[in-house]
Amino acid sequence: MDKNRIKGTAKQVAGTVKEQIGKLTGNESLEVEGKVEQAEGAVQKAVGEASDDLRKG
Incomplete structure (x- = not known):
């Protein structure tokens, strides 16, 4: 899981x-x-989700 995905979710909650x-x-x-x-x-x-998708192929 990409760090941007986690940070983005945390930012949404905040x-x-x-x-x-x-x-x-x-x-x-x-x-x-x-x-x-x-x-x-x-x-x-x-951005994090897109990065994850690129890594998966």
């Missing part, structure tokens, strides 16, 4: 947490930051 905290506290900046982090994590995870 982004989800930030987004929810932002919603609960009414902090729009934190909420947006969480959404951005989720998107970054999704891209990083996709």
Whole structure:
């Protein structure tokens, strides 16, 4: 399993947490930051999956 896949998933989870905290506290900046982090994590995870697919052949 590619490291990017793991890090991407972790980043998505962290982004989800930030987004929810932002919603609960009414902090729009934190909420947006969480959404951005989720998107970054999704891209990083996709890169890791593509790398895994290339290794498998």
